Amino acid sequence: MVGIPKTLEDMSVRERCCMLETVAGALEAVAEEAEDLGDARFAANSKCVAGTIRGYADNFGAHDLKSAELILEMGITLVHLSSTRSGGAAAAMTDNPEACH
Numbered sequence: 001m002v003g004i005p006k007t008l009e010d011m012s013v014r015e016r017c018c019m020l021e022t023v024a025g026a027l028e029a030v031a032e033e034a035e036d037l038g039d040a041r042f043a044a045n046s047k048c049v050a051g052t053i054r055g056y057a058d059n060f061g062a063h064d065l066k067s068a069e070l071i072l073e074m075g076i077t078l079v080h081l082s083s084t085r086s087g088g089a090a091a092a093m094t095d096n097p098e099a100c101h
Contacts, residue, residue: 027078028046045078046078049074049078
C-alpha cells in the first residue's frame with residue numbers, strides 16, 4: 001500500500017535528502033542517456049540541475065523549502081521530458097536503489 005504523499009515541509013530532513021538524491025541521480029542518468037544520443041545541451045542542463053540539487057542536499061538546513069521545491073520541480077520536469085523523448089529514462093527515478101543510504 002502506498003502512503004499519502006508528503007510535501008517537503010512534512011518530510012523529515014532524511015526524507016528530504018533522499019528525495020533530493022533520487023532526483024539528482026535520475027538527472028545524472030538522463031544526462032548520460034542524452035550524451036549517448038548526441039544531445040549535448042540537454043545533457044549539460046541535466047547535469048547543472050543535478051549539481052544544484054546536490055548542493056541543496058549537502059547543506060539542506062541553510063536553504064528555504066520553496067527554493068528546494070522549485071529546483072526539484074525543474075529536475076523532475078527534465079527527467080519527464082527525457083522519458084517522453086527517449087522512452088527509457090523514466091526508469092532512472094525508480095531504478096536507483098542507492099538513492100537513500
